[in-house]
Amino acid sequence: MARQTLQRRAILQALLEAPGPLTPQQVWLQASQQLESLGLATVYRNLSFLESQGEIVPVHLPGEGTRFEPAGRGHHHHFCCEGCENVFELDASCPVAVLEGVTLPGGFAIKHHELTLYGLCSSCQD
Amino acid sequence: MARQTLQRRAILQALLEAPGPLTPQQVWLQASQQLESLGLATVYRNLSFLESQGEIVPVHLPGEGTRFEPAGRGHHHHFCCEGCENVFELDASCPVAVLEGVTLPGGFAIKHHELTLYGLCSSCQD
DNA sequence: CACGTATTGAGAATGGTTTCTCTTTTTGCT
């Protein structure tokens, strides 16, 4: 049966405390601050495990590898800061929600969507 | 100076005739129908070349490698069919245009955005 | 507290995409 390990806790905590989805590398860097000997393979193993348990979900952004964030946060989108390269979760209401279920000219039946906003976060605007 | 080759023409033509951005592999498959001995390395070389010339632009979609489409088509978004896995260019007016230049709560200054729609194309709805 | 086993760390291995190398072929100017 699954065990609670320091590593697993640190990895989940890194994701819970982040302002947005993290890459495996970022999770590693972050969680290593608690547990300096943490191996990258352990991060990958636990991300897969936590995903299979439904505790975290993968996030795909354009031109990037898979990121992860805690599950259960509902429909939302992300903001990528072009200054610090960080990704933030947005809780603003979705401006594209009206498109759900619509069929566009050309016969494209919309099921869901991904919206990613780009710009500068508040700390990078100075 | 740059030369006109059969290969380069076939590659550009494949992109011009496609309904949406293509992956290098897809360009290869498509252009090979005109020129059966076409090498994959030639496709990559020409995609880079055509991009540096400003004739094509890279397109990044969530969870996928780089695709390319002809330049100069203006602001638009893409529809990914979950049936045939094809990507289509949409010319519908952009529902997120109002966000350009807006600053969201939290101080996120929006510069641009990427919107990708998912669903079934007309041929896959049967 | 002891044991069985899930888990870890480290580095090697993998898989897929993109780039490079080197020889041969083409292109387009003279």
Next chain:
DNA sequence: AGCAAAAAGAGAAACCATTCTCAATACGTG
């Protein structure tokens, strides 16, 4: 047509993210 240089083809090589291997470690149940 003849040449110099750009470009192509084929396969090897480089890259990166992810996964695997295996001996050593650490949960947590009994």
